[in-house]
Amino acid sequence: xxxxxxxxxxxxxxxxxxxxxxxxxxxxxxxxxxxxxxxxxxxxxxxxxxxxxxxxxxxxxxxxxxxxxxxxxxxxxxxxxxxxxxxxxxxxxxxxxxxxxxxxxxxxxxxxxxxxxxxxxxxxxxxxxxxxxxxxxxxxxxxxxxxxxxxxxxxxxxxxxxxxxxxxxxxxxxxxxxxxxxxxxxx
Numbered sequence: 065x066x067x068x069x070x071x072x073x074x075x076x077x078x079x080x081x082x083x084x085x086x087x088x089x090x091x092x093x094x095x096x097x098x099x100x101x102x103x104x105x106x107x108x109x110x111x112x113x114x115x116x117x118x119x120x121x122x123x124x125x126x127x128x129x130x131x132x133x134x135x136x137x138x139x140x141x142x143x144x145x146x147x148x149x150x151x152x153x154x155x156x157x158x159x160x161x162x163x164x165x166x167x168x169x170x171x172x173x174x175x176x177x178x179x180x181x182x183x184x185x186x187x188x189x190x191x192x193x194x195x196x197x198x199x200x201x202x203x204x205x206x207x208x209x210x211x212x213x214x215x216x217x218x219x220x221x222x223x224x225x226x227x228x229x230x231x232x233x234x235x236x237x238x239x240x241x242x243x244x245x246x247x248x249x250x251x
Contacts, residue, residue, distance in 0.1 A: 107134040109159040111173050113166025113186075114141035120165050123186060127163065140168055151176045167193075174199070191236040208241035212248045224251050 154176045163183045164170040170184045185202040
């Protein structure tokens with residue numbers, strides 16, 4: 065098999081694995097969010113870490129396009145308010161659902177929002193944050209075991225990996241990866 069076909073097969077295999085993983089991790093739970101009182105405002109508060117970042121702006125725009133309720137927006141970087149002013153602004157909104165885009169938005173929202181559903185996305189290593197019982201997230205990163213499996217599949221002759229990582233941002237991921245490495249034949 066030549067290299068061109070091997071790369072194509074690898075890409076096909078990776079796509080199948082990713083699709084199966086995504087399907088397995090998406091469980092249908094009709095009652096996942098807490099009940100919303102009848103008199104609550106029908107809106108969603110969207111807190112964006114920095115809307116000038118194209119990725120964050122695209123996520124927000126696409127999310128808003130699917131909603132049929134009012135959205136209230138807080139752009140942490142764009143509003144240029146003090147932390148206290150941002151906290152006051154966020155706590156004054158009566159939306160039953162808060163969507164935090166990015167790590168800064170989640171950090172701010174999680175300190176202010178209590179007893180409301182909090183949804184997050186676009187956070188690097190979400191496991192390093194405290195996650196409350198009303199918190200739900202969308203992780204865009206592959207699980208450590210899947211990343212290790214892909215390394216062992218693409219490079220079958222390699223049995224030992226070295227990893228550069230940040231203690232602050234990736235310690236939890238690294239600890240998990242070390243514990244799962246033996247399962248895929250790596251050290």
